[in-house]
Amino acid sequence: MTDLKQQALDYHALPTPGKISIELTTPAETSKDLALAYSPGVAEPVREIAENPDDVYKYTAKGNTVAVITNGTAILGLGNLGPMASKPVMEGKALLFKRFAGIDSFDIEVKHKTVEDFVSTVANIADSFGGINLEDIKAPECFEIERALIERCKVPVFHDDQHGTAIVTAAGMLNALDIQGKQLKHANIVCMGAGAAAIACMELLIKCGAQREKIYMLDRKGVIHTRRDDLNEYKKLFANNTDKRTLDDVIDGADVFVGVSGPDLLSAEQLAMMAPNPVVFACSNPDPEIKPELALATRDDVIMATGRSDYPNQVNNVLCFPFIFRGALDVRSRAINDEMKVAAVHAIRELAKEPVPAEVLKASGDESLEFGRDYIIPKPMDTRLCGRVAKAVAQAAVDSGVAALELPENYMN
Numbered sequence: 310m311t312d313l314k315q316q317a318l319d320y321h322a323l324p325t326p327g328k329i330s331i332e333l334t335t336p337a338e339t340s341k342d343l344a345l346a347y348s349p350g351v352a353e354p355v356r357e358i359a360e361n362p363d364d365v366y367k368y369t370a371k372g373n374t375v376a377v378i379t380n381g382t383a384i385l386g387l388g389n390l391g392p393m394a395s396k397p398v399m400e401g402k403a404l405l406f407k408r409f410a411g412i413d414s415f416d417i418e419v420k421h422k423t424v425e426d427f428v429s430t431v432a433n434i435a436d437s438f439g440g441i442n443l444e445d446i447k448a449p450e451c452f453e454i455e456r457a458l459i460e461r462c463k464v465p466v467f468h469d470d471q472h473g474t475a476i477v478t479a480a481g482m483l484n485a486l487d488i489q490g491k492q493l494k495h496a497n498i499v500c501m502g503a504g505a506a507a508i509a510c511m512e513l514l515i516k517c518g519a520q521r522e523k524i525y526m527l528d529r530k531g532v533i534h535t536r537r538d539d540l541n542e543y544k545k546l547f548a549n550n551t552d553k554r555t556l557d558d559v560i561d562g563a564d565v566f567v568g569v570s571g572p573d574l575l576s577a578e579q580l581a582m583m584a585p586n587p588v589v590f591a592c593s594n595p596d597p598e599i600k601p602e603l604a605l606a607t608r609d610d611v612i613m614a615t616g617r618s619d620y621p622n623q624v625n626n627v628l629c630f631p632f633i634f635r636g637a638l639d640v641r642s643r644a645i646n647d648e649m650k651v652a653a654v655h656a657i658r659e660l661a662k663e664p665v666p667a668e669v670l671k672a673s674g675d676e677s678l679e680f681g682r683d684y685i686i687p688k689p690m691d692t693r694l695c696g697r698v699a700k701a702v703a704q705a706a707v708d709s710g711v712a713a714l715e716l717p718e719n720y721m722n
């Protein structure tokens with residue numbers, strides 16, 4: 310067994326199985342405590358909430374709790390391994406919510422037969438939480454699921470693999486292209502993968518200035534083009550009227566490669582065919598579309614990012630989901646809309662341009678970090694992220710009319 314494999318298994322098994330537990334926030338030592346916490350005292354908040362439903366935010370943990378919900382059909386880049394196999398990832402998301410944004414979460418792994426079955430299960434329990442984070446649900450079902458749940462739930466519903474990934478990708482891409490002296494609107498983009506993350510990443514890049522006709526998207530069958538008759542409605546939005554059919558055809562002269570597909574799908578030869586000063590985001594987890602060692606040995610003008618914590622430039626939705634929910638919960642937003650997503654993009658990208666405090670360097674193990682090809686995006690353990698992103702998101706929620714509360718005074722200052 311490799312060292313990392315054994316360490317990772319031990320990390321999850323010890324000192325107790327899993328990575329999270331529940332802790333109490335009120336005293337529960339004496340009979341008096343129990344008379345308040347449970348019977349008879351608990352009846353008082355019950356009566357208040359029955360009379361005024363909004364009081365649930367005053368008397369329960371709902372307002373700081375997010376459900377992380379999956380069916381295990383697209384677990385990282387490992388595929389459809391079922392609900393139980395996804396549990397370590399979902400507990401991992403709960404760990405990240407708590408560690409980076411102080412948000413409590415429950416992971417819920419749903420076994421279901423139909424999309425409607427999944428949607429009803431989630432819709433029926435959604436009110437228990439302040440928000441719903443959908444995770445690792447494969448395309449195209451994820452699109453229908455998210456749309457239906459947004460319609461049916463009063464709390465914000467956010468499919469992290471779509472929008473969290475897209476926000477971080479857009480933030481990193483705008484910075485990387487700036488460093489390479491290129492502009493998104495002129496960039497020839499290759500997107501390997503045509504699923505949840507791919508469709509959302511490309512749609513957000515287009516909102517940020519990329520041109521749809523300059524994007525070539527590929528799935529397992531190759532380039533997505535207008536003469537294919539096997540495309541779902543989401544892939545069809547990226548069908549190019551082109552004779553190009555393979556990665557070799559489209560990578561020639563490309564400025565950008567975004568990989569949200571699977572391991573080792575971009576070869577050194579293909580990377581060598583890209584335009585001068587290319588940007589490669591090989592974001593498949595745990596194994597990227599091309600290993601950074603290989604990419605950097607192949608050419609030294611490439612800006613290289615992966616989804617992993619153990620290389621520079623981690624383009625991973627962890628930089629977004631804890632903070633976008635922090636902002637949404639704090640102003641009790643009923644949605645996470647485009648205005649909030651764009652606010653998150655800019656807050657994340659701008660932070661990378663600021664000097665990095667010593668404690669971030671210590672946590673990341675870097676001697677120095679300065680905006681440039683090996684530091685295009687902040688580190689997840691940068692404690693400034695929560696304040697910057699949550700504040701921008703909360704302000705955007707208030708400004709766009711989806712927040713029930715005003716921005717708290719001195720919020721995140």
Ligand SMILES: NC(=O)C1=CN([C@@H]2O[C@H](COP(=O)(O)OP(=O)(O)OC[C@H]3O[C@@H](n4cnc5c(N)ncnc54)[C@H](OP(=O)(O)O)[C@@H]3O)[C@@H](O)[C@H]2O)C=CC1
Pocket residue numbers: 382383384385386387445446447448469470471474501502503504505506507527528529530568569570571574592593594595615616624625626627
């Ligand atoms: N770094 C980050 O923050 C994130 C990274 N990801 C990564 O992105 C990947 C996809 O996740 P997600 O979108 O949720 O999953 P989906 O199942 O929704 O989509 C997977 C897509 O990848 C394509 N694909 C898979 N294998 C190949 C291959 N060998 N050649 C070409 N295309 C391939 C599939 O093609 P087809 O449609 O033909 O089946 C599909 O379009 C995963 O590796 C995941 O780890 C996802 C979210 C966040």
Ligand SMILES: CC(=O)C(=O)O
Pocket residue numbers: 384385386445469470593594616625626627
């Ligand atoms: C990071 C993540 O959410 C994924 O790879 O699915």
Ligand SMILES: [Mg+2]
Pocket residue numbers: 385444445469470
């Ligand atoms: Mg995921």
